[in-house]
Amino acid sequence: MAAPLRQFAGARRRLIEELQGKGIADLAVLKAFDDVPRHLFVPSGVQHRAYEDAPLPIGHAQTISQPWVHAKYLELLALTGRERVLEIGTGSGFQTALLTRLASQVFSIERIPALAEEARAALGACGIAHVVQRVGDGTLGWPEHGPYDAILVGAASPDVPQPLVDQLAVGGQLLVPVGGRDEQVLLRVRRTETGMTRTRLDAMRFVPLIGAHGFSS
Numbered sequence: 617m618a619a620p621l622r623q624f625a626g627a628r629r630r631l632i633e634e635l636q637g638k639g640i641a642d643l644a645v646l647k648a649f650d651d652v653p654r655h656l657f658v659p660s661g662v663q664h665r666a667y668e669d670a671p672l673p674i675g676h677a678q679t680i681s682q683p684w685v686h687a688k689y690l691e692l693l694a695l696t697g698r699e700r701v702l703e704i705g706t707g708s709g710f711q712t713a714l715l716t717r718l719a720s721q722v723f724s725i726e727r728i729p730a731l732a733e734e735a736r737a738a739l740g741a742c743g744i745a746h747v748v749q750r751v752g753d754g755t756l757g758w759p760e761h762g763p764y765d766a767i768l769v770g771a772a773s774p775d776v777p778q779p780l781v782d783q784l785a786v787g788g789q790l791l792v793p794v795g796g797r798d799e800q801v802l803l804r805v806r807r808t809e810t811g812m813t814r815t816r817l818d819a820m821r822f823v824p825l826i827g828a829h830g831f832s833s
C-alpha cells in the first residue's frame with residue numbers, strides 16, 4: 617500500500633483537514649482515510665478529483681459517495697475493531713476498504729457484477745484481501761454470515777428492509793437512508809435485548825437501492 621499512498625499525499629491530507637472542519641472528530645475514522653488511497657477507487661478520468669469532498673461517477677449510473685458521508689457513517693458506527701460488518705452496495709469498494717481498517721470481518725454485497733469486480737480489483741491493489749464479496753440483492757441481507765454488529769446501506773431505500781433488521785446481533789446497529797428516490801433521512805436502527813430503537817439522523821442523497829425490499833428497477 618505504500619506506493620499508492622505516496623501519490624496525492626498532500627491532497628489526501630487536505631481532505632482529512634476538510635472532514636475535520638466539517639465536524640468529523642473520530643481519530644480512527646480520520647486515520648482510515650489516511651490509510652486508503654481513494655484515487656484507486658475512482659475511474660482514471662476523474663482521478664484528479666478523488667480527494668475532493670464530493671461524490672463522483674463510477675459508471676453504470678452509480679456514484680462513489682462523498683467522503684463526508686462515508687466518514688459520518690463510520691463515526692456513527694463507532695467501531696472498535698472487533699465487529700462483523702455487512703455492507704449493502706459495495707459500489708467503488710472505497711467504504712469497504714475503510715471498514716477493513718475499523719472492523720474485524722467485512723462482508724459486502726453489490727447488485728451490479730461489473731462494479732463488484734472493479735471493487736475487488738481496487739481492494740486487491742491496496743493489498744486488502746480479507747473482504748468477503750457477493751453479487752446479489754443486498755436487501756435480503758446475507759443470513760449465512762450473520763448476525764452482524766453493524767449493517768450499512770449505501771443506497772436509498774423506500775423503507776427499512778426487514779431482513780436486515782432480522783440479521784442484526786443484539787447491540788448491533790443498522791444505518792439506512794430512507795425516503796424517496798431524490799432525498800432521504802439517515803435512520804439508525806439498534807437491536808436491544810428487548811426490541812428495536814429507531815433514530816432519525818441527517819438528510820442524505822443516495823442512488824436508489826433496487827431489490828425485493830427496495831425500489832423496483
Ligand code: SAH
Pocket residue numbers: 678679680681682704705706707708709710711725726727728731752753754755770771823824825826827828830
Ligand atoms: N459506498 C459505495 C456506494 C455506491 S452507490 C461507494 O461509495 O462507492 C450504491 C451502490 O449500491 C451502487 O453500486 C448500486 O449498484 C448498489 N445497489 C443498489 N441496490 C442494491 C442492492 N439491492 N443490493 C446490493 N447493491 C445494491
